[in-house]
Amino acid sequence: MSWPGDDDPDDAADEARLFREAVRGVRPLRSGAPPQRPPRISPRARFTRADRAAVLRESLDGTSVDPALAGGDELVFRRLQVQPTVLRRLRGGEYRVEREIDLHGLTAAEAKHALREFLIEALERR
Numbered sequence: 001m002s003w004p005g006d007d008d009p010d011d012a013a014d015e016a017r018l019f020r021e022a023v024r025g026v027r028p029l030r031s032g033a034p035p036q037r038p039p040r041i042s043p044r045a046r047f048t049r050a051d052r053a054a055v056l057r058e059s060l061d062g063t064s065v066d067p068a069l070a071g072g073d074e075l076v077f078r079r080l081q082v083q084p085t086v087l088r089r090l091r092g093g094e095y096r097v098e099r100e101i102d103l104h105g106l107t108a109a110e111a112k113h114a115l116r117e118f119l120i121e122a123l124e125r126r
Helices: 009-022 043-061 083-089 108-125
Strands: none
Touching: none
């Protein structure tokens, strides 16, 4: 009967022989510096590149930008029920901000949908 820690010389010799047979023909690795990996791109840089690619795709698509805004002009609309002074105060920042929506990183279609949901929720809170 064998106990842990008991070393049988025959078993040790067999183990050594089996090991030598298993590694026959194997050469040691050359020592030295490990191969260099390409530098990791920071998540912010990766996101920026993805944004640029998305903007490029949308600009080539032709359907994502309203032609009225293509020249960089500001688009202003006021319903007849809204007084001009209300619009002027709104543009001048005289009203307190109660809620915000962040549309960065969204496509035009996603931004329209998110804005629509935001306005519906705002009307329900009134």
